Amino acid sequence: MGQWMDVQGLLIFLCVLLLVKHLRDVLTNIMPPGPFPLPLIGNVLNIGFSDPLGSFQRIAERYGDVSTLYLGNKPCILLTGYESFKEAFVEQADVFTDRPYFPIVGKLSKGKGLIFSSGHMWRQQRRFALATLKYFGVGKKTLENSILQECRFLCDSIQTERGLPFNPQHLVTGAVANIICGLVFGHRFEYDDHKFHLMQEYLDDIFQLPISNWGRVRDQPLITMLYTRQTDKKSKIKIIKCQYELPFLQEEIRKHKEERDPSNPRDYIDCYLDEIEKCKDSEAEFTEENLIYCVVDLFGAGTETTSNTLRWALLFMVKYPEVQEKVQSEIDQVIGQTRQPLMDDRTNLPYTYAVIHEIQRFANIITFTPPRMANKDTTVGGRLISKGVMVLPLLKSILQDKNEYSTPYEFNPAHFLDENGKFLKKDSFIPFSIGKRMCPGEQLARMELFLFFTSLMQCFTFQPLEGQTLSLKGTIGVSSGPGPFQIHAVPRKCRF
Numbered sequence: 001m002g003q004w005m006d007v008q009g010l011l012i013f014l015c016v017l018l019l020v021k022h023l024r025d026v027l028t029n030i031m032p033p034g035p036f037p038l039p040l041i042g043n044v045l046n047i048g049f050s051d052p053l054g055s056f057q058r059i060a061e062r063y064g065d066v067s068t069l070y071l072g073n074k075p076c077i078l079l080t081g082y083e084s085f086k087e088a089f090v091e092q093a094d095v096f097t098d099r100p101y102f103p104i105v106g107k108l109s110k111g112k113g114l115i116f117s118s119g120h121m122w123r124q125q126r127r128f129a130l131a132t133l134k135y136f137g138v139g140k141k142t143l144e145n146s147i148l149q150e151c152r153f154l155c156d157s158i159q160t161e162r163g164l165p166f167n168p169q170h171l172v173t174g175a176v177a178n179i180i181c182g183l184v185f186g187h188r189f190e191y192d193d194h195k196f197h198l199m200q201e202y203l204d205d206i207f208q209l210p211i212s213n214w215g216r217v218r219d220q221p222l223i224t225m226l227y228t229r230q231t232d233k234k235s236k237i238k239i240i241k242c243q244y245e246l247p248f249l250q251e252e253i254r255k256h257k258e259e260r261d262p263s264n265p266r267d268y269i270d271c272y273l274d275e276i277e278k279c280k281d282s283e284a285e286f287t288e289e290n291l292i293y294c295v296v297d298l299f300g301a302g303t304e305t306t307s308n309t310l311r312w313a314l315l316f317m318v319k320y321p322e323v324q325e326k327v328q329s330e331i332d333q334v335i336g337q338t339r340q341p342l343m344d345d346r347t348n349l350p351y352t353y354a355v356i357h358e359i360q361r362f363a364n365i366i367t368f369t370p371p372r373m374a375n376k377d378t379t380v381g382g383r384l385i386s387k388g389v390m391v392l393p394l395l396k397s398i399l400q401d402k403n404e405y406s407t408p409y410e411f412n413p414a415h416f417l418d419e420n421g422k423f424l425k426k427d428s429f430i431p432f433s434i435g436k437r438m439c440p441g442e443q444l445a446r447m448e449l450f451l452f453f454t455s456l457m458q459c460f461t462f463q464p465l466e467g468q469t470l471s472l473k474g475t476i477g478v479s480s481g482p483g484p485f486q487i488h489a490v491p492r493k494c495r496f
C-alpha cells in the first residue's frame, strides 16, 4: 500500500511539474494571441475532429489574421487574410521563403525536390524548373498546341462513352497527367496504358503520403491536425516500394541518358541531365537523385490540382445547368462548332472566363498552402513571428472573404463580372498563392483549365443521372477534389 502511494505521489509530482513547465513555456513565449493550449495535446480540442478546417477559420475570426495554435506542444502561426499574405510573402519575400522541417517529408524527399526544399538549393532548382518550363513552351503557342491535341484525345474518349453514365476521373486525370508527361518525359501515354496508371498511382501515393494514415502516425500531431484522409490504401508497403524503386522514373532516366542529344534537349529530363554535367555549384544539388524528387513534385503538384479543378468544373456544370447553358451559348457565338478554342479567345469570352475563376474560387482545392517559416524574428500585422516557428497559411480564408465576394459560400460567376458583364479581375484572387514561392505552374494550369474546360463545354452537355443528388462535399487532402461521381456526357455538334 505504501509503495503504491509512493508511485501515485511520484505520478502526481510529475504531472504538476509538467503543468508548471507548460505554463511557464506558454506564458513566457511572446506569441500572437490564440486559444489556450493544454499540456501535450495543445489545441486539439479547439480544432476538433468533425470540422477541423472550419475550426481554423473560426479561430482566425476570433483571434485575428495572425494567431497562435499549438499542434501538440509545438506553437505555430495561423496566417489568414490577403493583407497578411501580402505583408509576409510579398513585402518580406526573402524572410518567408523557407519551409519548416517535417519528419515524414524529410524522410520521403530528404528536403530535396521543389516543394519541400529550402535555401540555396530550392532557389536553384526552382529557377531551373521555371526556365525549363518556359523553354518548352509554357505560356507560348507550342504548348497551346500540345494541350489542344490532348483536348481532342480527351473529347474523343468521352465520345466513346456514348452518353452513358461514366466517372470522368480516369480520363480527366489522364489528360492532365499527359501534359506534364509531355514536358518531363517528352511523350504522352494512352489513357488505358497500364504503366501510365501505375505511375499515376505511385506518384499520387507519394504525394499524398503526408496525409495518409501512416504519415499521420509518423508525424503526429501536426499532420493529424491539418489533414485526414479517409482511406489509407494500405500504403505503407507500397510507399516504401515507390520511395526506393520508382522503377518507371529510373527507366525513363536511363532511356534519356542513352538517347539524348545534348545539343537538342527534348524535355525536362534531358535539360536536367545536361545541367548535372555542366553545374559546378555542388550546393545547388543537380544530381540524379534530386531529378527524381523534382519530377515527383512536378507530377504531384501539377496533376491532381488541375484534374481536381476540372472535375469540380464538371460537377458544378451539372449542378448549375443554367451556368452551363450560358457558357455554351457564349462559346457557340464566339468560337462556333468548327474550330477548337484558342487562348486568344479568352478576352471575347468574359462569362466563360468568369465561370472558370469562380470554379477555382468555390472549389477552393488548396485549403492550406504548404507551411513556411521565417528565417529571422519579424512582425506581420504588428504581431511577432519568431524565427523558425511554423507558419500555416490558410488560403481558403482569402477565397471566401466576405469583403471581396458578395456571396462567398455560393457558386456565383457574377463575383468576377462587372455591371456591364465584362470580366472583373481581383487582386486578392490568389489560388496559386503569392510571392517568391507561389505556384511555378500557374501559367500552365491557367492554360490547361481554359482549353480543357472550353473544349469540354463546346463538345458536350454534362447531365446528372436520373434521380441522382450530387454532393458538393470535397475529399480532404493536399488538394481537395470531389468524391467519385457519375454523369452523362451528351455530345453536341462539334465538327473538327
Ligand code: HEM
Pocket (backbone or CB within 6 Å): 114, 115, 116, 126, 297, 298, 301, 302, 303, 305, 306, 309, 365, 366, 369, 370, 431, 432, 433, 434, 436, 437, 438, 439, 440, 441, 442, 444, 445
Ligand atoms: C489548378 C492548378 C494548380 C493550383 C491551384 C496550384 C496551387 C499551388 C499553390 C497554392 C502552391 C503553394 C505555393 C506556396 O507555398 O505559397 C503551389 C506550389 C507548387 N505548384 Fe502548383 N498549382 C496548380 C498547378 C500546378 C502545375 C500544373 C504545376 C506544374 C508545373 C505546379 C507545380 C507546383 C510546384 C512545383 C509547387 C511548389 C513551389 C515551391 O515550393 O517553390 N502546380 N501550387
